Amino acid sequence: MGPPGAGKGTQAQFICREHNIPQISTGDMLRNAIAEGTTLGLRAKAIMERGELVSDDVILELVRERLRQPDCVAGCLFDGFPRTVGQADGMRELDISVDVVVELQISDSLIIRRISGRRVHEASGRVYHIEFNPPKVDNVDDVTWQPLVQRHDDSETVVRARVEVYREQTAPLIEYYKRSGVKYYEIDGEATVNEIRQNISDLLKTADT
Ligand code: AMP
Numbered sequence: 001m002g003p004p005g006a007g008k009g010t011q012a013q014f015i016c017r018e019h020n021i022p023q024i025s026t027g028d029m030l031r032n033a034i035a036e037g038t039t040l041g042l043r044a045k046a047i048m049e050r051g052e053l054v055s056d057d058v059i060l061e062l063v064r065e066r067l068r069q070p071d072c073v074a075g076c077l078f079d080g081f082p083r084t085v086g087q088a089d090g091m092r093e094l095d096i097s098v099d100v101v102v103e104l105q106i107s108d109s110l111i112i113r114r115i116s117g118r119r120v121h122e123a124s125g126r127v128y129h130i131e132f133n134p135p136k137v138d139n140v141d142d143v144t145w146q147p148l149v150q151r152h153d154d155s156e157t158v159v160r161a162r163v164e165v166y167r168e169q170t171a172p173l174i175e176y177y178k179r180s181g182v183k184y185y186e187i188d189g190e191a192t193v194n195e196i197r198q199n200i201s202d203l204l205k206t207a208d209t
Helices: 008-019 026-036 039-049 056-067 085-093 108-116 156-170 172-180 193-207
Strands: 023-025 077-079 100-105 118-121 126-129 183-188
Touching (some): 008 126, 008 193, 026 039, 026 077, 056 085, 085 172, 108 118, 108 156
Parallel strands (some): 023 077, 100 183
Antiparallel strands (some): 118 126
16 A cells, blocks of 8 residues: 555565565556557546546456466465455455555655656566666666656656545555554655565564465
8 A cells, every 4th residue: 555656566576576476556457458459448548647546346357357367376466456445345345355454655745756757667567766766777677678668647747636546545445454453564665665675574574474
């Protein structure tokens, strides 16, 4: 959990590598659908460009399909899902149980700085930051050497809309999960990438799931 720019995608990659589980990023799945020109992609594109949320039904169906893949048998990490109370309730109905929630906390002022420097490798979803988490070679993905791009919805106006949507529709999940009894960890998302990585790694070792 965390607002845009909190570092969810970056940290998700580390956690998944360390625990050998797949990263299920609904944002990446939607961006892939747009790149492939599917019906879902065409419908989602305008919504995403405005920084609004795609409907719960569509998202839950995407996740349900994805969880059928064999790589999910030992668990997975959700990145950017659930984003509404409706989605969290939908997960329960699908019998998807949550062991741990990690919330990355970051102030509004840092959000814009983080997002304006963010660059992504579109095909894999790998995330970089020109200042805080640079690739080995400027503007090039470390693994494939393909060029990095800036996301369309990373413009300042759209980011402000996304933050608003987060506060209104996603932040209620903080109380939802705290009350539900799952292990809930609040992490200082303003530390460096490596410090955050270490903090999460240490916490997850004690989580004993
Ligand atoms: P993200 O990459 O997680 O920042 O997601 C980018 C955009 O995709 C969001 O601003 C939403 O428009 C859409 N999106 C991603 N995940 C969800 C979700 N779980 N529910 C609704 N919309 C989503």
